[in-house]
Amino acid sequence: MKKIWILIIVLLLAGTICLLAIFDVGRNAETGQNWSSDYNSHNYLFRTDSVKISEPLPDILLADQIRISGFARGNWFFEASFPIELRDGSDKVVGQTIATAKTDWMTTEFVPFEASLTLPKHLLGRGAIVFKKDNPSGLPEFDDYVTLPVLFSTSTPAVIIDEPATTTPE
Numbered sequence: 001m002k003k004i005w006i007l008i009i010v011l012l013l014a015g016t017i018c019l020l021a022i023f024d025v026g027r028n029a030e031t032g033q034n035w036s037s038d039y040n041s042h043n044y045l046f047r048t049d050s051v052k053i054s055e056p057l058p059d060i061l062l063a064d065q066i067r068i069s070g071f072a073r074g075n076w077f078f079e080a081s082f083p084i085e086l087r088d089g090s091d092k093v094v095g096q097t098i099a100t101a102k103t104d105w106m107t108t109e110f111v112p113f114e115a116s117l118t119l120p121k122h123l124l125g126r127g128a129i130v131f132k133k134d135n136p137s138g139l140p141e142f143d144d145y146v147t148l149p150v151l152f153s154t155s156t157p158a159v160i161i162d163e164p165a166t167t168t169p170e
Contacts, residue, residue, distance in 0.1 A: 123152035
């Protein structure tokens with residue numbers, strides 16, 4: 001019976017966090033970027049003028065492997081990809097991956113992309129996923145980035161509950 005109550009409480013907490021993330025609309029205080037997390041028919045919950053993120057949600061609790069998907073303007077890609085960084089609360093880069101275009105990227109319109117990233121162990125607290133415009137020229141006037149705030153919990157231990165057997169196994 002204890003296991004059921006613990007499961008119910010965990011599910012309620014997870015649902016509450018998801019609802020808070022879904023209905024939040026605002027400005028990223030660190031970068032000043034306008035972003036919105038309202039749901040629409042295109043299934044993206046975080047958007048700027050350059051990038052629309054379908055997953056993960058802003059301020060969502062991340063653990064282990066994450067899938068990243070959304071849309072970016074074609075000029076963000078070079079050779080059908082652009083870099084993504086994972087930063088901890090101290091703004092230190094703790095992970096990197098490459099977003100890959102799923103359709104033709106030679107456009108100024110939005111292009112769907114996907115990426116995956118394994119989080120390092122023992123990350124806790126706030127952090128960010130930084131989507132960086134690929135800039136092969138290296139000229140600063142062509143740099144651009146979008147920051148998605150996230151929460152980390154990769155060091156949460158598994159909860160093991162030992163209850164004495166109340167019935168005999170059959």
